[in-house]
Amino acid sequence: MDGDGVFDHKQTNGSERTWPADETVIPDWIYTDEDVYTREIEKIFFGKHWNYVGMDCEVPGPGSYMRSYVGPVPVVVTRDADGEVHVFENRCAHRGVEFCREYRGTAHNFICPYHNWTYDLKGDLKAVPFRRGIKGKGGMPADFDMSAHGLRRFRVTVRGGVIFATASDETEPFEEYLGPEICAEFDSTFDGTEFKLLGVHRNILPNNWKLYQENLKDPYHATLLHTYLTTFGLFVSSNETNIPSDALGRHGGLLSRRPEGRPEVSEEEQANMQAFKQTMELNDPRVLAFFREFDSKWSGSVLTIFPTLTSLRQTNILNTRLLVPRGPNEFMMIWTVFGRADDDEEMTCHRLRQNNIFGPAGFLGIEDNEALKFLQDGLKKSVPGHGLALLGDDNEDIDIIITERAIRGMYRYYRNVMEF
């Protein structure tokens, strides 16, 4: 172990970081350092990226609003009287109060509780009490320009019912941002269907936000960690699977096709799955029933849209997840779970039963969240080192699943945008 500063990574400045030459080596410090995190806010969340902030169906009507985030920064998502969606900072232009405290609701305007400065649904400043003082004494300067003191606004794109915001004027149009392959897959789920909100899960994960994006770019862990999938024949390595990503490597997909009937678990596969017992039948098979509803060959479509969206279509489960960083060692996840506006009651119940498998008490959620906690524990407590992402080959076919290609791809982009 070389003693040269290897220990003081929590003190040193991210700008002095040198990234390992070998792209299969991922340094610990991108997951643990305060200064790297601070740079991510600037270069990533407030850089030239489209940040997912919520779903159309969460702000259904005029005056609907919800709390959300761009990176770690609180924002409000609103729908104005004309039905247009707006995103602005949840920070009063006067002294800085985080004024919107409700998860969601409806309003005509926002009144900051401290001094009642009032903003409309676009985030424009509409009223400053006693602006002219009392009896003409005191108040704001005569030249105070209300229009110059609205809330910080973000540019907004809504596509297929999903809302994105960006702080930069230079961010390319959303379709270009996704790139053709990912955009096509995005459109296959968010195909213009009107969605209906079923509810929201919220949880705090004690690990770096990037590890969650990795997790969903990592087909390798699926059958090894998630015994439930193989035990009940939901997913096996031999399923047809594609792992596309965009040209820059920042976005990715994990697309799988569940065979009719129960999949075969090959000998080779069994030999590699320590935890594998034998396959079981559910007592209540309704839970795994699959009603085809999308024009897609994939029964499972997970998308990781850089930086902080992951969307899931699995059997009849539909959700989007927003990652809200809270420093290098923790993030909040907001799960928006939905169905189709035209679902009848039975279909709604089916989705609710199926969601019982997912979410923060779901059989996959428990395992991923626990495993990632163990991972961050390892990164935080051990002497600084690095991880390995050796599997697969950057030029392999997209149907290869024993690979970490997508993880390497994301960090190639990350390193570049972070200027490491």
Added chain:
Amino acid sequence: MDGDGVFDHKQTNGSERTWPADETVIPDWIYTDEDVYTREIEKIFFGKHWNYVGMDCEVPGPGSYMRSYVGPVPVVVTRDADGEVHVFENRCAHRGVEFCREYRGTAHNFICPYHNWTYDLKGDLKAVPFRRGIKGKGGMPADFDMSAHGLRRFRVTVRGGVIFATASDETEPFEEYLGPEICAEFDSTFDGTEFKLLGVHRNILPNNWKLYQENLKDPYHATLLHTYLTTFGLFVSSNETNIPSDALGRHGGLLSRRPEGRPEVSEEEQANMQAFKQTMELNDPRVLAFFREFDSKWSGSVLTIFPTLTSLRQTNILNTRLLVPRGPNEFMMIWTVFGRADDDEEMTCHRLRQNNIFGPAGFLGIEDNEALKFLQDGLKKSVPGHGLALLGDDNEDIDIIITERAIRGMYRYYRNVMEF
């Protein structure tokens, strides 16, 4: 948004800070940065300032003592056999134990629990066990000078029953420190009356200590946030009000005169108060009864004595509040609530009923504490920015209330003493 270091304010060193040229602009970093906080300890709390530490009536007799603080540093306030008040650090001169753990009590001396070094009520070291060893073997060096190893002592001033301490030999006399206007107002409440302790509130506020001083220098929020005041006719903007401050701008007053009977809420005022409904009568009007007891035109007198005292005389409520910083993002508030030594039981009950309105469960306390929490949330979570204090004019008359003059004044002094 300029990228030049705007994001890394949590890393950079306070000495590199440049204060905005425009005095109406208050930068976020004075509320959130560790290094700015560390500098405040040196330049402010241990600088040439008188720090409030408690009330005479909290250490009533010889041998009385109480825990208190100078800035974030624990101290003990004592009264010796001659009735003199002393303030010294709550840190043993041997290894550094914070030896005094009781909120208050009486004692002849202080024995550090670890090795029983013993200090008298002045903080002088009086005994070192086994100083000469055992049977003449071991123990302290022969030349060990007990008088050179007492507890760190602070200079003390007591005025009108209020106790102040300073770490600096250069701090001017207290009367000069307050300046004539504030001193006069101070003396009008602390007029030699003997006070009787009614009790103490303690709470933790998740925000920077300076925001609390601002809050009490901010007449603007009173009628806008505190609907209770207007609803029950306690305070309206049209009340006669003065907002004096000392020449340096560090201390201030918020003096108001409650009219006989119920105040009129003017049309202009109503138009500016979003939350205003209509005025109500209390079911138990005793709570707001006002028995004149001080020779002052003001029924309400709030003083903010830099750095960490706020005193309140409101109707028949009397209290002092000590702000104890605990890092940039949190402080502890210790409320000392008192009456007059000669109050009869009915008057004591009256004060207790009236205090029901104030304190950490009072109708104003709830709102101020919540609003300031929202404010620090905004400062902490958003991308570093700044707040505005545009209201009013630095040369305006002191009876103008729609103003932030006093806040600007405090920061003019702060910037100067902090050498920003």
Added chain:
Amino acid sequence: MDGDGVFDHKQTNGSERTWPADETVIPDWIYTDEDVYTREIEKIFFGKHWNYVGMDCEVPGPGSYMRSYVGPVPVVVTRDADGEVHVFENRCAHRGVEFCREYRGTAHNFICPYHNWTYDLKGDLKAVPFRRGIKGKGGMPADFDMSAHGLRRFRVTVRGGVIFATASDETEPFEEYLGPEICAEFDSTFDGTEFKLLGVHRNILPNNWKLYQENLKDPYHATLLHTYLTTFGLFVSSNETNIPSDALGRHGGLLSRRPEGRPEVSEEEQANMQAFKQTMELNDPRVLAFFREFDSKWSGSVLTIFPTLTSLRQTNILNTRLLVPRGPNEFMMIWTVFGRADDDEEMTCHRLRQNNIFGPAGFLGIEDNEALKFLQDGLKKSVPGHGLALLGDDNEDIDIIITERAIRGMYRYYRNVMEF
């Protein structure tokens, strides 16, 4: 108070520290600074030192394992099929998962939960699932060398049933490490006896780990803080006592001989013990009964083996304590309490009764833990200063007990190895 940087010790870099010329002065910053702590990991815990990690009797048979630590870094201690003890990092070589989550147990190998990389009891990588991909597609590079990707291993020494590990190849043999006097005393307790685990205590102490080592090198506090000892005649200053240390001053002993019958508390002693009342008899004297079982003149033998072991033999209590640093302001203590393998049930009960006096709810443990909490409170909250260790003389005889010689000795070594 000189203003030159005395306040910003939490920001400055340990390497800029200048140690006070006077060796009786111990600066606060060694107990409170993040960067000093980070340097300790490199220079001390991962330097040329033997770190205690557990007892033989905690990993009794082949396949036994337990969680432990080298400094703050999680490790696993195992016993392989041949009975050999191994220590390796609890961090998967793939991505870094802290894979071992059970306090202790038995296993044939360790399977990382995330992707099932599998390690044997020596920490060697034995299996990588799908290493060759599926149907020859994907998987690890052909040249992937399993033998090069085991877990980080530590060198191990076991002496008298006590297990030590070191990260450095240069650490001298254990016997030399202890030095002759301390090694002899070590061997007098760990004399080849086979021990039997009675149980484990775990607690978190809110103070710097070094303060605990000091506490057990500090005979001065024993009779002054621990009134129980004198009240029930367990220990008095006039007992025969030795305080040996090794040549480098890093290890120490606190050896005492309990007289037959009740010790006399001399007049001189009483005069120096504020808390001393009069001696009492226990209602249940069994608790203090002493059955001689070791060939040693000392009835009490406390050893402090640098950096993180303290061992205790007191009357018939036997335990070892591992200090696990968790930053400068906190550490975890793991107490391993044991008896002899050949104890009959009555002797086991006797040890259990006697242990009632010790441990985190014992009469000494309560007082030491409370006093050290007060001490760290003083160091953390006050303006940076220093402590004093003036008692005694560095050339005094080892039977002198009113002394802080051993503390000075430890810091002479510490300063040197930390390059301050």
Added chain:
Amino acid sequence: MATALEYNALALRAARLEIEEFNYAYADTLDRMDVGGWVDYFTDDALYRVIARDNYESDLPLGLIYCEGKAMMKDRAFALLNTEMFAPRYLHLSITNTRALSMDGGEIRAAANYTLIETRVEEPSNLQQAGKYRDVFVRDSGGELKLKQRICVYDSVMINNCLVFPV
């Protein structure tokens, strides 16, 4: 045949069970933030105080909340519902260790432990206050239990920001 002592024990048992039901309904009323309904658990002349344990044990009378009679409680309820600004939160008031201590004329002296767990938006559930009730119950004309006195002595003397609702 049962002794007077046993009768008394049985009477206190019955009172304890009835007070538990009272306390659980009381807690549910507050968890729903129904401060209007909260007032009805008291007699007109009731004394309701929330007081820090350090003040209480030092005979310092200052209350965090100090209501002499129902009228003051009503004013507090009105203010909370109509004038106060505070962040949304969930309340979870659990009452345990309910004890009926003595019965004397129409009065029952009782005590209990309470813990208030508050959950604010995007924050973990937090123990806002732990304390003990010191109660005096009487029966109204309809035989219903009412609080003539509830002194809430709280251990959590270092209040987390503020206490919005009564306990």
Added chain:
Amino acid sequence: MATALEYNALALRAARLEIEEFNYAYADTLDRMDVGGWVDYFTDDALYRVIARDNYESDLPLGLIYCEGKAMMKDRAFALLNTEMFAPRYLHLSITNTRALSMDGGEIRAAANYTLIETRVEEPSNLQQAGKYRDVFVRDSGGELKLKQRICVYDSVMINNCLVFPV
């Protein structure tokens, strides 16, 4: 002579005491992680949901756990015991404020507060979830109480990592 009202009060008292005993046994079963045994506290057609208070109060049906009938509960129990990977932990489920609200035909509507304290390896005990049960009890052929419905509405909507076991 006792009025109908008094009879009803006594019946609810008896039901409350019986449900307390049910709840304490239920909690002990879960603290032992005996999820197989947990299933037996329910009727075959029982509805078991664990739902965030914000969803519940917004009429959003999504459940953190959503089991329609015992078969789904059995599948969950099987998965927890046989397929799930999670860190070792200790569970401490306390149930307080148990109330029997009404009896209607064979059904008893009841409510209670629960708190789940979880302790993970080398971590302090932590309040993992605080919530309220909204229950419907019925009696089986043997006269034993069974849960026909248990809706667990939790205040701790910001979940600490994940919820492994039912509450």
Added chain:
Amino acid sequence: MATALEYNALALRAARLEIEEFNYAYADTLDRMDVGGWVDYFTDDALYRVIARDNYESDLPLGLIYCEGKAMMKDRAFALLNTEMFAPRYLHLSITNTRALSMDGGEIRAAANYTLIETRVEEPSNLQQAGKYRDVFVRDSGGELKLKQRICVYDSVMINNCLVFPV
């Protein structure tokens, strides 16, 4: 006509209610730090142990507190009151989920959950220990319940600094 089973259920119900009253008095005694009084809740030959759950479940006998008989408890009480140095604190011991498990001859086996909330000067209230009692009760000559055994198995195995008072 009531079956033996029903009689037994009623007897256990009565025992449970009586033990609850015992436990609430016991908790109040400790909250007042009356360790002298605490001793009187036990028989002369009582076994009182406070043991970490990991030791308990590994059959490791080490106790955090280990008192064989009242004499050892008295010595502990004396030491706490007369020789021990510790910071001032408030104790809040809540006992829930009290269960009477079986009656056998004169012995009642029982269990309960306990949580100790400690509040130190200028610190927030903190959950110092959560655990379960495993009790054996007997009756003294006067018919009063006494503890013949109380094993306190605590989940909070990572002790926050130290445990000063018994639980």
